[in-house]
Amino acid sequence: MIRAFVALDLPEPVRQRLVLLQHLLPLPRRVPPENLHLTLAFLGEITEPVAEEVHHALAALRAPAFALTLRGVGIFGGGRARSVHAGVAAEPALAHLARKVETAARRAGAAPEARRFVPHVTLARLKPGDADPQRLEAAVAAEQGFAAGPFAVTAFALCRSFLGESQAHYRELARYPLA
Ligand code: 2AM
Numbered sequence: 001m002i003r004a005f006v007a008l009d010l011p012e013p014v015r016q017r018l019v020l021l022q023h024l025l026p027l028p029r030r031v032p033p034e035n036l037h038l039t040l041a042f043l044g045e046i047t048e049p050v051a052e053e054v055h056h057a058l059a060a061l062r063a064p065a066f067a068l069t070l071r072g073v074g075i076f077g078g079g080r081a082r083s084v085h086a087g088v089a090a091e092p093a094l095a096h097l098a099r100k101v102e103t104a105a106r107r108a109g110a111a112p113e114a115r116r117f118v119p120h121v122t123l124a125r126l127k128p129g130d131a132d133p134q135r136l137e138a139a140v141a142a143e144q145g146f147a148a149g150p151f152a153v154t155a156f157a158l159c160r161s162f163l164g165e166s167q168a169h170y171r172e173l174a175r176y177p178l179a
Pocket of ligand 1: 039122
């Protein structure tokens with residue numbers, strides 16, 4: 001089985017800004033720089049034949065390139081913070097691409113998560129007791145001015161996740177250009 005997701009890679013300068021942001025926040029375990037990405041669709045565990053079908057469907061997908069800006073910082077999980085992320089400025093072309101990817105993956109036999117698409121770049125995943133909630137909230141509030149970009153999004157990728165002891169390891173399986 002292949003643990004798969006579809007994501008946008010980030011340009012190096014944006015990655016560097018995110019690393020800087022990570023260090024301005026009280027995060028015990030940060031997502032390593034090479035793992036920073038924006039998920040379009042999480043496909044979960046799929047078989048190799050389904051991965052092959054998804055690949056063909058994504059290769060046939062047509063969508064325009066667009067510009068994206070990362071903006072703001074957020075916490076998922078409310079009082080029981082699960083993760084901290086950089087936000088994404090509203091961009092209809094991104095939502096459009098995510099919808100097309102989800103439809104393509106579904107038609108190809110995968111079962112992408114049906115959660116509402118809330119674009120973000122995860123900066124850290126937290127365990128209970130990891131962070132002092134008040135300190136974290138205050139730090140996140142103080143960094144709301146964070147912005148990176150706009151940068152051009154000219155491709156998206158099918159990725160494989162290998163779950164590790166402490167960190168997952170991601171490998172890009174294929175990359176698809178946007179028009
Ligand atoms: P996250 O950044 O919000 O944690 C690879 O695991 C990518 O797929 C991550 O970016 C992760 O999002 C996303 N993803 C979405 N739903 C997931 C799930 N149920 N389990 C693991 N990863 C998920």
